[in-house]
Amino acid sequence: MNQVDQKLRDDFPNPDSPISDIQTPTNHNQKGLTSRPPPLERLSRIGSIKDGSR
Secondary structure (H helix, E strand, C coil), X not given: CHHHXXXXXXXXXXXXXXXXXXXXXXXXXXXXXXXXXXXXXXXXXXXXXXXXHX
C-alpha cells in the first residue's frame, strides 16, 4: 500500500488531483464520490450494453 501511495504522489504531486481526492478519506464524500463515479458508471453501462447486444 505504501509503495502505491508514494507512486501516486510522485505521479500526482498536486493535492487537487482527482486521484489524491479519491485516496484521501476526508474528501471521499466531497469530490471523490461526486466527480469520479458518473463517468465510470456510464462506461460500465455502455460496456454491458455492448456485451448484451453482441
